[in-house]
Amino acid sequence: MHQTDTLQITPLVKKPFGCSVTLPEYANMDPANLIEDDFQQLFEAVHKYLVVIIPEQEKLSPKSQYLLTKRFDPTLPEPKEESGANYGHGKEFRHAQSVLRKDGCSVKSQPQVQILGQGVFKADEPGNENGEDISLTHPSHTTFHHTPLTEDEIKKEHKTRFYRWHIDSALYDLSPPVVTTLLGIKVPPSTQTQTIDYADGSGDVLELTQGATCFVSGAQAFKNLSEEDKEFALTTTVEYAPHPYIFISPAGATSDGLTMVSEGKELPFDQLPEWEESKVKKLPMVWTNPVTKEHHLQLHGCCLYKLHTKQSDGSVKTLDLEDARKKAHSLMRPSISPDQVLAHSWNQGDLVIFYNRGLWHSVTGEFKGVGQDGGDERRLMHQCNIASNHDPTTIQ
Structure with missing residues (x-):
């Protein structure tokens, strides 16, 4: 990626919203190192464009991701302080009855960062910070929707669904996080496409790359x-x-x-x-x-x-x-009409920062395991969001 002396913000082309950011050279490929003036530009970009993409960040440490995420919420302690910051979904994320229970595991050294994805990763593979083998399951609408697509629709027609439009939040006790950061560490090549089936008689069709994350502007x-x-x-x-x-x-x-x-x-x-x-x-x-x-x-x-x-x-x-x-x-x-959805096609190393209090987002896509049909569709991502110390408000 081309290095610059200042933070560069470029609106996404032919997209309903969003921007990409090039870090200044001094940040040494770690956005947690931004000086205050440059961070304020990033802060404003997240609020203005709602989704910010910083490429080539696959080596970003969980510690840096946590510190960067925490910096976006002035109600939280200073980044150097470790007390008082909860993962945005809290302990309920792992409750046996929760619909979120299969959505990854926590980084042991930085529990506010979650490991998400698809497939089995050995203890020594990049992105697996836990020192042991982990098994990840990509959320599929087939386990959550009332009437899911058929196997033929998924495998032969390459259809998929919006899994669940949501705001990242426990929505009980803890206040919604200000931002979520999502880092693509291992991402299958975005050569396969799937088609969103709205299944409502509207005729709406949205083609996107396998496993794209979709966003809508609030x-x-x-x-x-x-x-x-x-x-x-x-x-x-x-x-x-x-x-x-x-x-x-x-x-x-x-x-x-x-x-x-x-x-x-x-x-x-x-x-x-x-x-x-x-x-x-x-x-x-x-x-x-x-x-x-x-x-x-x-x-x-x-x-x-x-x-x-x-x-x-x-x-x-x-x-x-x-x-x-x-x-x-x-x-x-x-x-959620096709022209209003930003469907982000993941590239390895993409760090996506999104304004969780200004949009809704959804997982999409169906993935196979290792070796099925001769391919490796494993995916590994790090996600971080932190419960705020205040609820959002409306100013009329």
């Missing part, structure tokens, strides 16, 4: 709303279920990954792990970007429980689970 999603729906969103609080990833575990997602199919399969509250009412998250549906001052439509359609909307007379109207899901789906669906 700011554009808000702009897409009618004036009536903007007013609804601005006056609505989203109540999430206690331990939401456990609550939804028996249910299945809609075929576009936006929310869950309502069949009454959710775990009753008295069967959830112990929970406290004071830790239940009730967040505004619209969050304000502190840099651009734009409104962003930010909700996790799979994990919501109720919607509470303030009426003009001061009263509050509540939509319970099934109606809340239907309303959320109607607000969110226009913004």
Whole structure:
């Protein structure tokens, strides 16, 4: 990569949003080393472009990734301090009943960094920091959607789905992280393509490379709303279920990954792990970007429980689970249309920093194991996000 004396920001071409960044030479290929002026440029780029791609970072250490991620949230202790920073999903990430339970493992030396991917990696392979063999499973819609694609649709027609549109957050007790950093350490060549099946009769088609990570701008999603729906969103609080990833575990997602199919399969509250009412998250549906001052439509359609909307007379109207899901789906669906989705095709060494409080994202793709059909589709990534010390707010 060409070295420069200053941080270079280049908007992505023919994409709905996003930018690439070239680090200054002094940073020595480690963005955690940026001086304050250059970091502020990076901070503003993340908030303005929502997704920032820094190539050729495959040697970035988990420690540096953690320090860089932590630096984006002024409510957290200074990067040199190690106390008070929780991985954004908390301990529930590994709970036996959670829908997240198979999504990787923690780096032992830096537990705020998660190891994600597909396949078995030996103890001495690059990116495996744990000194022991690890087995990773790429999230597949086939284990999460109510009605998944058939084997023929996946293997012969090369179809895939948006796995789950979401915001990285525990959505119980812990506050949503400001940013997520995702590092591609081993990435299969992006020569295979798959096609997103929206499965809703719209005729929408999105072709992308195998395992692309998809992003949608919350700011554009808000702009897409009618004036009536903007007013609804601005006056609505989203109540999430206690331990939401456990609550939804028996249910299945809609075929576009936006929310869950309502069949009454959710775990009753008295069967959830112990929970406290004071830790239940009730967040505004619209969050304000502190840099651009734009409104962003930010909700996790799979994990919501109720919607509470303030009426003009001061009263509050509540939509319970099934109606809340239907309303959320109607607000969110226009913004996952193909022309509004940034589908990032991974190259080895890509470090992606995304503004977790300003967009939604989804895993896509189906991977084979080592040797199947003669190829190696293993993938290894490091992910870091840190629970904030404050909830997002809306400034009207």
